[in-house]
Amino acid sequence: xxxxxxxxxxxxxxxxxxxxxxxxxxxxxxxxxxxxxxxxxxxxxxxxxxxxxxxxxxxxxxxxxxxxxxxxxxxxxxxxxxxxxxxxxxxxxxxxx
Numbered sequence: 001x002x003x004x005x006x007x008x009x010x011x012x013x014x015x016x017x018x019x020x021x022x023x024x025x026x027x028x029x030x031x032x033x034x035x036x037x038x039x040x041x042x043x044x045x046x047x048x049x050x051x052x053x054x055x056x057x058x059x060x061x062x063x064x065x066x067x068x069x070x071x072x073x074x075x076x077x078x079x080x081x082x083x084x085x086x087x088x089x090x091x092x093x094x095x096x097x
Contacts, residue, residue, distance in 0.1 A: 004044045004071075004078045013083035017067065028065075035062045036083065039069050043080070047073050057081065 006014065014036060021029035039060050042049070053059040057072045070082040 001044060002047070002073065002077050004040045004080060006040075006080045006083075010069075010080045010083050017083055017085075032062075032065055032067075035065055036067075036069070040080065043069065043071055043078055047071070047078050061086070 014033075018029050018033050021032045039062055043060060047058070050058040050060050053070065057070050059068045059070050061068045066086040068082075068084050068086060069080050070084060071078055071080045073079075
């Protein structure tokens with residue numbers, strides 16, 4: 001099993017999203033973070049379970065939150081390249097490819 005890592009940009013996306021929930025809906029910030037980690041665990045166990053979204057990248061949608069994780073499998077790990085809001089345009093992560 002390959003480890004899941006967050007790119008620097010995805011880590012920043014994650015931190016900004018948690019901060020937004022902490023300010024807007026404090027009760028949801030811990031649940032949001034837990035859902036991110038749950039999806040990362042699923043990706044680690046079954047990286048090919050989700051359809052190709054763009055090029056070699058795959059996407060998993062979070063439950064209850066309008067976010068997704070965009071990831072790809074490298075030779076040694078699985079890299080999450082974006083933690084994106086589902087309503088946000090794809091330009092924010094396309095430059096990361």
